[in-house]
Amino acid sequence: MKPVKFNPEEKVIQQGDPGDRFYVLTKGHCVVIKNQRQVNECKPGDGFGDLALLFNQPRAATVKATIETECYFLTSEHFKSFMMQARQAQIKKYEQLLKEVKILNKLKEQEIYMIAQAMRPFQASAGTDIIVQGEDGDVFFFIEQGEVQVIYNGNQVAILKTGSYFGEAALLHNCKRNATVRSIGIVNCATLDRDTFVNLIGKLEGLEDGRKNE
Template sequence: MADEAKAADGKVAESKSGEMTEEEKMARGRRRGRRGTVCAVPVTVEEGWTPPKYDKDDDVKKRIRETIAHNILFSGLEAGERDVVVDAMQERKFDEGAVLIKQGDVGDFFYVLESGHCDITVDGVGKVMDATPGTSFGELALMYNAPRAATVTATEPCVTWAVDQITFKKTIQSTTQKKRERHEAFIAAVPLLSTLNQYERLTIADALQQVDFADEVDIIAEGDDGNDFYIIETGEVKCTKSGVEGEVSRRLTTGDYFGERALLTNEKRAATVTSVTPCVCQKLDRATFKRLLGPLEDIMRTNMEVYNRYKDSVPTAPEPEPEESEDDDDDAEAAA
């Protein structure tokens, strides 16, 4: 939170997007203050639990996203995960003079200030900053039972969007688990990876990296070195090849994959894959695969039938047939 940093350094630092986050400021502030008790709170996501969803117009959602985009607690989340958290934030209103956060209390809410103004003060220091629309505070409360390091007081009527620790953790845990299961199912459908057991599939699922592509982007280009394997999360791509008119396969969509041979060989890309619509893909590179699970060939030896079937399915250029000549015909007759 902005307050703690200023208490430590005697500076005015705002917790707006792109500037120092609460967590960084909290760490600096605590160096000069008495240590509080901090502990993570475990949560259990009950079967069938779904994240809450509170109505907001698109402009409000956009402002919340912009506020949390550079916050250390949210920066590691994918866009879809942040959207789930934004949907789970509920409106909380405060009258002038209300205390949103009190220094020393154990926090349980994270706030984004939608409208109004707050003073942020630290005991023994006084006012350390102004909280204006777009300011966020309280993110450490989402992860730990951390005593508040400053007091936030409304100096006029305020509207905030807030999410509590349990809802946040359940939302992230639930979203992460569903994503993990979805990615495992994608991986299980790839014949080349069919010999992996569940643990290995989940290991790969956790290593996938999300990459976004606009439409009409060449994701892989024919002739380039192959290194990355892609699974399509959303969107549609087409495959083309030089010298071949039109598209060389059906269009690929959600759950389809391409570039899997890059996990096996260093061969050049055999075709160009271009996004037809904006696409979200999950990517895995060969170095990461080998670091996690060892050379692919070693894994494939556990099921040689599948391995040989895959090798046989890799097209090879046919050997050119020698042109026949009259001398060849004479040689053939002599041999006969």
């Protein structure tokens, strides 16, 4: 990343312009202006400009320095390379997590990789019922960061922490949730829904007996 400085009232990016850089603000302060209205602000540590690069679209808003400001930037080419590397690292992490799931331990390496590619991030705020006892279940959750309560018939029966998972039965069956899982603080998860899993791997009954027919 390379540093660049901006004077007060100088525009870092202009709404409608093509996007060619991703910025991280390291010193100073900026405001975000869309259609001549201030809609947000940027402080040290904030990044901006990524959407135009990811989706090959014009800048959605103007970002203007309010005081002497310093940013570091990545060009479009380097940003996309960085994102690809970050995505591959994320997939690798998901692969390792999936190998810990008992019902999936007979899957082939290629199948694990395909599932890891399909997993998506999910964040729950404090006190959110991520799954609810008695409701239909079709999503599997891996806790990447945080803790959750497992509640059965109104009573807490367990606490799951980073590295734990829940809802795996939803990958095999159209079944009701047998407990409520509630976030303790902010919780980040990786998720996989049953339809995606079935589309990737096929019918799942064979997994229950260790894919004996393979």
